[in-house]
Amino acid sequence: xxxxxxxxxxxxxxxxxxxxxxxxxxxxxxxxxxxxxxxxxxxxxxxxxxxxxxxxxxxxxxxxxxxxxxxxxxxxxxxxxxxxxxxxxxxxxxxxxxxxxxxxxxxxxxxxxxxxxxxxxxxxxxxxxxxxxxxxxxxxxxxxxxxxxxxxxxxxxxxxxxxxxxxxxxxxxxxxxxxxxxxxxxxxxxxxxxxxxxxxxxxxxxxxxxxxxxxxxxxxxxxxxxxxxxxxxxxxxxxxxxxxxxxxxxxxxxxxxxxxxxxxxxxxxxxxxxxxxxxxxxxxxxxxxxxxxxxxxxxxxxxxxxxxxxxxxxxxxxxxxxxxxxxxxxxxxxxxxxxxxxxxxxxxxxxxxxxxxxxxxxxxxxxxxxxxxxxxxxxxxxxxxxxxxxxxxxxxxxxxxxxxxxxxxxxxxxxxxxxxxxxxxxxxxxxxxxxxxxxxxxxxxxxxxxxxxxxxxxxxxxxxxxxxxxxxxxxxxxxxxxxxxx
Numbered sequence: 206x207x208x209x210x211x212x213x214x215x216x217x218x219x220x221x222x223x224x225x226x227x228x229x230x231x232x233x234x235x236x237x238x239x240x241x242x243x244x245x246x247x248x249x250x251x252x253x254x255x256x257x258x259x260x261x262x263x264x265x266x267x268x269x270x271x272x273x274x275x276x277x278x279x280x281x282x283x284x285x286x287x288x289x290x291x292x293x294x295x296x297x298x299x300x301x302x303x304x305x306x307x308x309x310x311x312x313x314x315x316x317x318x319x320x321x322x323x324x325x326x327x328x329x330x331x332x333x334x335x336x337x338x339x340x341x342x343x344x345x346x347x348x349x350x351x352x353x354x355x356x357x358x359x360x361x362x363x364x365x366x367x368x369x370x371x372x373x374x375x376x377x378x379x380x381x382x383x384x385x386x387x388x389x390x391x392x393x394x395x396x397x398x399x400x401x402x403x404x405x406x407x408x409x410x411x412x413x414x415x416x417x418x419x420x421x422x423x424x425x426x427x428x429x430x431x432x433x434x435x436x437x438x439x440x441x442x443x444x445x446x447x448x449x450x451x452x453x454x455x456x457x458x459x460x461x462x463x464x465x466x467x468x469x470x471x472x473x474x475x476x477x478x479x480x481x482x483x484x485x486x487x488x489x490x491x492x493x494x495x496x497x498x499x500x501x502x503x504x505x506x507x508x509x510x511x512x513x514x515x516x517x518x519x520x521x522x523x524x525x526x527x528x529x530x531x532x533x534x535x536x537x538x539x540x541x542x543x544x545x546x547x548x549x550x551x552x553x554x555x556x557x558x559x560x561x562x563x564x565x566x567x568x569x570x571x572x573x574x575x576x577x578x579x580x581x582x583x584x585x586x587x588x589x590x591x592x593x594x595x596x597x598x599x600x601x602x603x604x605x606x607x608x609x610x611x612x613x614x615x616x617x618x619x620x621x622x623x624x625x626x627x628x629x630x631x632x633x634x635x636x637x638x639x640x641x642x643x644x645x646x647x648x649x650x651x652x653x654x655x656x657x658x659x660x661x662x663x664x665x666x667x668x669x670x671x672x673x674x675x676x677x678x679x680x681x682x683x684x685x686x687x688x689x690x691x
Contacts, residue, residue: 231675295499
């Protein structure tokens, strides 16, 4: 008996959000999406009961804008477990170890059940060390609740339970958006997290607030010295002035919108309806930027392991990592840590304590990881989301469309798609990885990291396209039948 037969009773019984039986009106989809977004913000503001304030460490650190959620709240783990489970499934699927055919309805149910089971396991594995190891989320010594007295161990169990419930909630919130709303929950939560940090970075009336810092510069509260001096230029460009961060933020917006518009359009015509024509766009960022979440999540998990080892292993070898507080300063975990900001690599400014060769190795590793990893995960993403040449050819064939000048045959359409999709997928994935590293190196307003802003802008652009498509389908119901939405 294979693993599918053994696991089927469990995987087919995993709780699932019911799919709509018919067409969901656009306004209702919008209402579901908005409702889940409000619920997400509400849950990020519910603090963990029993957490000792002021001493907690955000183990995700600079990855928080990519993995969403909020430190010290019910959304502590964010979308981390969902993304980690996706990485495992993509790697297993890419190596053909699962033996699942996503075109088979039975295997689709097994795949979705397996994904949910992995997310549940990953949520528990992520929450356990946060609460019980390393003191990342220190519990109060005692807690009185409803006339009951809880000791520290009971409080830790209570905190773990809250984080676990939050991880399960975000799993099903994502499923609600995917089935009843617009776009995906993961994308929606990233947009929410990054947008909140970006707006805060501009308007917060305290240090690191862009407008507040410029008010202090113009009123002389921050000394810039002579503008031609090194210190003055540094303050304006990379320090409190944040001019480079502002320019990088604006450039990312412009580059992503431009890159999303670059595409190869394959002409299509309807086999039965004369004059009905269309185009199939193969975008430069064909696999979208979502595979970049997988790459960053893989790096986050490596750093997660490093922090756990550093906090629990007294005799950890120096070649693995030497930590100063929560940050690695040398060793394997230093070299595999992404570049988060200009202060991580500009050694000539005095902000970096490492030698130049160490910084250059770290930059090279980050660049290699993001470019190659972006291309590899983009390929996996295209294949597992039915965006590859074969799946796309079947979708075109089933919609009644064909490529003018070619026979109406799935194999013929697939060969045409093979000229574009694989190459564009690799180029787009590598390009997004390169852009993410560049953006991180220059920094952004609000400390959302270049990767987070890149993801948010691209996801927002795609969400805009999906909303426009939904409105078109609503106005012209026949379009739903043509594109298989009925």
